[in-house]
Amino acid sequence: MRIGFDAPEFLWLLCLLPLFWVAAYRRRGLGVVHAAVAIGLRSLVLLAIVAAIAGVQIRWHSDRVAVMYLLDQSESIDAGRRREMFDFVAANVRAHRHASRDDLAGVILFGREATIEVPPFSDDLPQRSQFSDGSLRTDATNLEQALQLARTAMPTDVRRRIVILTDGNQTLGQAARIADRIADDGIGIDIVPVPTQSGSDVLVEKLDMPAQIRRGQPIEARVVMTNFAAENSDAPVAGRLQVTRRSGHDDQMILNQPILLTPGKNVFPLRHTIDRAAPYTYTATFVPDDPADDARSQNNRAVAFANVRGQSRVLLIEPATEPGAWAEFADRLREENIEVVVEPSDATFSSLAQLQAYDSVILANVPRVGGDAVDSLQWFNDDQIEILVRNTQQLGAGLLMIGGPDALGAGGWTGTALEKAMPVDFEIKNLKVAAVGALALVIDSSGSMDGQKMQLCKAAASEAIKMLGPSDHLGIWTFDGATREVIPMQPVAGRTHMLPMVSRITAGGGTVMYPAMERAFIGLSQTEAAVKHMIVLTDGQTMPNDFAALTQRMQQQGITVSSVAIGKDADLSLMRQIASIGNGKMYHVHSPRGIPRIVMRETRRVSRPLIFEQPAGVQPQLAQDHPLIQGVGSPPPIRGYVMTTAKDSPLAQVLMSAAGPQNSQQPVLAVWQYGLGRTAVLTTDGGQRWASDWRTWDDRKKLIAQLMRWLNRPAGDAGKFTLATVVNDGQVQVVVNALDESDQYLNFLEMGASVLDPDLEPIDLRMRQTAPGRYVGSFPVDRAGNYFVHVVPEAGSAPLTTGVSVPFSAEYRIREVNRGLLEQLAAAEPRGGAAGTLAPSMASGDADPAALNPFRGGLDAIRSIQDFWPIFVLIGCCLFVGDIAVRRIRWDFSGVKRLAAKRATKLQDADASKLQRLQTLRSIKQQAAGSAMQESEPSALLPAVETPTVQTKPPTLGSDDAPEALSYTERLRQAKANARR
Structure with missing residues (x-):
C-alpha cells in the first residue's frame, strides 16, 4: 500500500510555502505564539489544497x-x-x-x-x-x-x-x-x-413440406433422419418410419414402412396428394426395432404444418339435444357454395389447430351448459371459449352467434371472454327495460362436505355470480347445525365484492336444512324479480321437517326449486319431492365434479327474462347502409329475440333492430371488427321458432350468404406473397416477400401479424421492411409445441397462415x-x-x-485505488476556519489568568493548613518525648538536654504577642495588603 497522486504535476505548488513563510514573518501586530499558530494553520491549509488538486490516492495491490x-x-x-x-x-x-x-x-x-x-x-x-x-x-x-x-x-x-x-x-x-x-x-x-451422451442414436431431423399447398396439387415431402452410430460401429439401425396426417378430429396414417438407417444422414421421400382444403399437421415418427440402438427417444419425432387453400368452410355447432335442427340453415349456405360442417356441441373442437380448417364458426342457439340428465350435461369450458376468441382475434377467423331460447345471455354466456368478443353485451344496461331474475343458493356446509365437495360448491357459486347480470339478484345461505347468511339477497352489480365472501365458506358440523331453505325463501319473496329460483345442494340426511309445505308456499309465489343430491348418502326421496313440488329438477351426482355444471345449468333459469317474445310479431328495421345488407329488402316480422345492449364503441354497428319493452330499440343484427377477425350477433333464431317467416323470405339466402362472406377469413388467391419461417437461437424468424402482378416489389405495406403459442397466449410479432419487398419479424420459442403464425399483408388480402412446430429441444439434436x-x-x-x-x-x-x-x-495484478482528495478538501476547509479565527479574533486571556490565580491561592491555603497541622503534631510529639525522659533516670553517658517549653494555648487576637502567633497565611495576606497600599 502506498500514497499516490492522480495529477502529480500540481505538486510544484508546494514551492509557494517558503515564500508564504517569509511574507508572514515580516508582518507585525501578532505575538510570537499567535504568529506561530497562524503560520502553521495557513501552511496546513495550503498543503491540503495542493494535495486535493493533485488528486491524492491510496493505492494497493492484491494477489x-x-x-x-x-x-x-x-x-x-x-x-x-x-x-x-x-x-x-x-x-x-x-x-x-x-x-x-x-x-x-x-x-x-x-x-x-x-x-x-x-x-x-x-x-x-x-x-x-x-x-x-x-x-x-x-x-x-x-x-x-x-x-x-x-x-x-x-x-x-x-x-x-x-x-x-x-x-x-x-x-x-x-x-x-x-x-x-x-x-x-x-x-x-x-x-x-x-x-x-454416448451410444448410438437416431434423430428425426425434420419433415420438409411446403407451407402453402393447393388442393389436388401433388406434394413431395421429405423426412430427414440422422443415424449417430456408436464409436467404431458401422452397423445400420433397423426400424419403422410412420407418418400421420391430422385435420380436425381425423387422423390418417399415410406411411408405415420398415427402413434401414446407415450411419449419417438419410432422406426418405413422401409423395401424396390432398383433395380437401384444410390445415394439416404432419407427424413423422421413427420406432427402432431394438431400443438399444436409440439412446434417446425424445428426438424421434418431427412435426410439420401445411395449409391447403380451397373454398370457404364454415363450422356450425348446434345443440347436442337438438340434432338436425339446423340442417335447413346449413343447406342454404351450401347453396351459396359455402362448405359447411355441422357438429354437435358435445363433440366439437378441443384445440386451436382443429379450427384452422374453417374460415368461420357459428354457434347456433348453443348454451354454455346444455343437457337435462346429469350424465348428459355438456358445456364449453374456459379453454374452449379462449380457443374461439383467439381464433378470431389473433388468426382472423369469423365468429357468429345466432339467438334462440338457449343463446347469448339466456344461454349462460354472460361474463365470459366470448361476450367481450361480441359487438353487444349480453345484459340490459338500461334498468328501465331490465327484467330482473333472482337466484338463491342453499349449500350444505356440514362436516361431510369438507374437501373436494366444498371446493367445487364454492367454484359453482362463483360461476353463478359471473353468469348473472348486474341487475339480477343473488343470495347464498349455508347450513350445518346452524344457518349462515353468506350473501344476503342483493343485486349482483359489480360482482367483485361477492367472490371473497364465497371463498370464506367452510365446512363442519351437523345437517339441518329447513331453516336455511326458509330464510332463502324469505329473501326471494321480498325481491321484486320476474324469475325467482332456488338451488339446494346437500350430501346427507337432514333433520325431519315439513319440507313439502315450505316448497308448496314457494310454488304458490312463483318460486321454482331445483335440488342437487351429492353422493349415495343423500336423502334422494326428500330431494326428489322438493324438486317435484317446486317445479324444478332433481340431480343426483355421484362425483362432485358435476356440481359446477349443474349449478351453471340451473342458473340459466334466472336469465329467462332476457328473452323478449311477442306472439303478434315485431317488425325489424334495417338501421344502416352497410355492404353486408346491400340489396337486402325489409325482413318479415319476428316473434322473439334475446335482449342485448350494443357495445359503446364506434366499431360496433347495429344493422338491424326491433322494438322492445317500453318502446326501446333492441339489436337484432350487430357486427364489428375484433382484432384480425370479425364477429356478429343475430339475436333472433335461424327460422326455427321466432323467425319462421324468414324461411319464405326471398332475401334470406342473400343475407345469410353476404353475412358469412363478410365474416369469413379471406380465402382468395394469396397473390405473390410468400411466407417462410426459420427457427434459430430460440427465435422464429418470419419472412414475407411481396411482389405485385408485374413482379415489382411491394414496399411500405402495413402488415398485420399475430402468433399464438401452444397455450393459446398471444406473442408479439411486428413485421418491418428490411429490403425492397422483404418484411421480417421474429418471436421467441422456449418450449415444444405448435405456434400458429398469421400474417395479413394488406387490408382485404388473403391471410398467410402457417404453423411452426417445435417437437423437441435442440439439446437432443447435438451429438x-x-x-x-x-x-x-x-x-x-x-x-x-x-x-x-x-x-x-x-x-x-x-x-x-x-x-x-x-x-x-x-x-x-489487481491495483486498487481509493481517492482521498475529498477528505483533504474537508480538512483544508476546517483548517481555514481555524486560521481565520486565530487571525481575526483578539483573544483576552485575563479571565484565564484570574482563574489561575484563584486556583493557586486555594492550593497555597491548602498547603499552609497542612503545614500548620504538621507543626502542631510535631510539637505534641516533642512534649510527649520530654515528659518520658523526665520520668526516667538520666543516662550517664548522655548529656542532659534542656527541653523547651511549648505554649499549648494559642495567643488571642488583640494581645501584644498576637503578630508572632499569626499563621503563615495571615501574614501573607497582610503583606499583600500593605503592598497594595
Whole structure:
C-alpha cells in the first residue's frame, strides 16, 4: 500500500510555502505564539489544497484469486456426467485454493438460464448433496448468460478466472461475442470439455413440406433422419418410419414402412396428394426395432404444418339435444357454395389447430351448459371459449352467434371472454327495460362436505355470480347445525365484492336444512324479480321437517326449486319431492365434479327474462347502409329475440333492430371488427321458432350468404406473397416477400401479424421492411409445441397462415463436442495476462482434478485505488476556519489568568493548613518525648538536654504577642495588603 497522486504535476505548488513563510514573518501586530499558530494553520491549509488538486490516492495491490466454475447441466450431457462435475470442481478447489491468500471459489449452474449455486467465498465447496434439487430448466444451453453472470458475480478487487465444464453446444445465445469483453476485463477462461451422451442414436431431423399447398396439387415431402452410430460401429439401425396426417378430429396414417438407417444422414421421400382444403399437421415418427440402438427417444419425432387453400368452410355447432335442427340453415349456405360442417356441441373442437380448417364458426342457439340428465350435461369450458376468441382475434377467423331460447345471455354466456368478443353485451344496461331474475343458493356446509365437495360448491357459486347480470339478484345461505347468511339477497352489480365472501365458506358440523331453505325463501319473496329460483345442494340426511309445505308456499309465489343430491348418502326421496313440488329438477351426482355444471345449468333459469317474445310479431328495421345488407329488402316480422345492449364503441354497428319493452330499440343484427377477425350477433333464431317467416323470405339466402362472406377469413388467391419461417437461437424468424402482378416489389405495406403459442397466449410479432419487398419479424420459442403464425399483408388480402412446430429441444439434436468454440474461448487473452487452458476431456470418467490449477498466476495484478482528495478538501476547509479565527479574533486571556490565580491561592491555603497541622503534631510529639525522659533516670553517658517549653494555648487576637502567633497565611495576606497600599 502506498500514497499516490492522480495529477502529480500540481505538486510544484508546494514551492509557494517558503515564500508564504517569509511574507508572514515580516508582518507585525501578532505575538510570537499567535504568529506561530497562524503560520502553521495557513501552511496546513495550503498543503491540503495542493494535495486535493493533485488528486491524492491510496493505492494497493492484491494477489488473491477468485475462480468461478460454470457447470453445464443441459440435456445434451449424461445425467451421470453432470453429477461427476460437482465432485470434479470440489476436488479441484481443495487441491489448489490458497487458504493463506484467502482465495475465493464459486459455482454457477446453467441450462436454459444461469443461476448462482455457490457465490464466491473463501472456503472449500460443499458436497454434491448440498447443491440444488434440479429446478433449473435443462432443455437448452445458454453459455452466454452464464458467462455474463460470472463476470458480474465475482468481486473486482481480486484476480479473476472462469472455469467452464461443458460440451460447447449452445442452443441459446452466442458465447463468442462476450468472450472479448471478458478478456478486456482481465478475466481468464479455462475449459474442461465434457463429452455428450454416448451410444448410438437416431434423430428425426425434420419433415420438409411446403407451407402453402393447393388442393389436388401433388406434394413431395421429405423426412430427414440422422443415424449417430456408436464409436467404431458401422452397423445400420433397423426400424419403422410412420407418418400421420391430422385435420380436425381425423387422423390418417399415410406411411408405415420398415427402413434401414446407415450411419449419417438419410432422406426418405413422401409423395401424396390432398383433395380437401384444410390445415394439416404432419407427424413423422421413427420406432427402432431394438431400443438399444436409440439412446434417446425424445428426438424421434418431427412435426410439420401445411395449409391447403380451397373454398370457404364454415363450422356450425348446434345443440347436442337438438340434432338436425339446423340442417335447413346449413343447406342454404351450401347453396351459396359455402362448405359447411355441422357438429354437435358435445363433440366439437378441443384445440386451436382443429379450427384452422374453417374460415368461420357459428354457434347456433348453443348454451354454455346444455343437457337435462346429469350424465348428459355438456358445456364449453374456459379453454374452449379462449380457443374461439383467439381464433378470431389473433388468426382472423369469423365468429357468429345466432339467438334462440338457449343463446347469448339466456344461454349462460354472460361474463365470459366470448361476450367481450361480441359487438353487444349480453345484459340490459338500461334498468328501465331490465327484467330482473333472482337466484338463491342453499349449500350444505356440514362436516361431510369438507374437501373436494366444498371446493367445487364454492367454484359453482362463483360461476353463478359471473353468469348473472348486474341487475339480477343473488343470495347464498349455508347450513350445518346452524344457518349462515353468506350473501344476503342483493343485486349482483359489480360482482367483485361477492367472490371473497364465497371463498370464506367452510365446512363442519351437523345437517339441518329447513331453516336455511326458509330464510332463502324469505329473501326471494321480498325481491321484486320476474324469475325467482332456488338451488339446494346437500350430501346427507337432514333433520325431519315439513319440507313439502315450505316448497308448496314457494310454488304458490312463483318460486321454482331445483335440488342437487351429492353422493349415495343423500336423502334422494326428500330431494326428489322438493324438486317435484317446486317445479324444478332433481340431480343426483355421484362425483362432485358435476356440481359446477349443474349449478351453471340451473342458473340459466334466472336469465329467462332476457328473452323478449311477442306472439303478434315485431317488425325489424334495417338501421344502416352497410355492404353486408346491400340489396337486402325489409325482413318479415319476428316473434322473439334475446335482449342485448350494443357495445359503446364506434366499431360496433347495429344493422338491424326491433322494438322492445317500453318502446326501446333492441339489436337484432350487430357486427364489428375484433382484432384480425370479425364477429356478429343475430339475436333472433335461424327460422326455427321466432323467425319462421324468414324461411319464405326471398332475401334470406342473400343475407345469410353476404353475412358469412363478410365474416369469413379471406380465402382468395394469396397473390405473390410468400411466407417462410426459420427457427434459430430460440427465435422464429418470419419472412414475407411481396411482389405485385408485374413482379415489382411491394414496399411500405402495413402488415398485420399475430402468433399464438401452444397455450393459446398471444406473442408479439411486428413485421418491418428490411429490403425492397422483404418484411421480417421474429418471436421467441422456449418450449415444444405448435405456434400458429398469421400474417395479413394488406387490408382485404388473403391471410398467410402457417404453423411452426417445435417437437423437441435442440439439446437432443447435438451429438459431438463443439471443440471449435471451446478452443476459441480458451484462447482469449485477458488484459495483462496469458491465455487460458484447454484441459483434458472428462471422457474417461476419472479425470484428474489436480491436472488443472485455476488458482495459478498468469493474470494481471489487481491495483486498487481509493481517492482521498475529498477528505483533504474537508480538512483544508476546517483548517481555514481555524486560521481565520486565530487571525481575526483578539483573544483576552485575563479571565484565564484570574482563574489561575484563584486556583493557586486555594492550593497555597491548602498547603499552609497542612503545614500548620504538621507543626502542631510535631510539637505534641516533642512534649510527649520530654515528659518520658523526665520520668526516667538520666543516662550517664548522655548529656542532659534542656527541653523547651511549648505554649499549648494559642495567643488571642488583640494581645501584644498576637503578630508572632499569626499563621503563615495571615501574614501573607497582610503583606499583600500593605503592598497594595
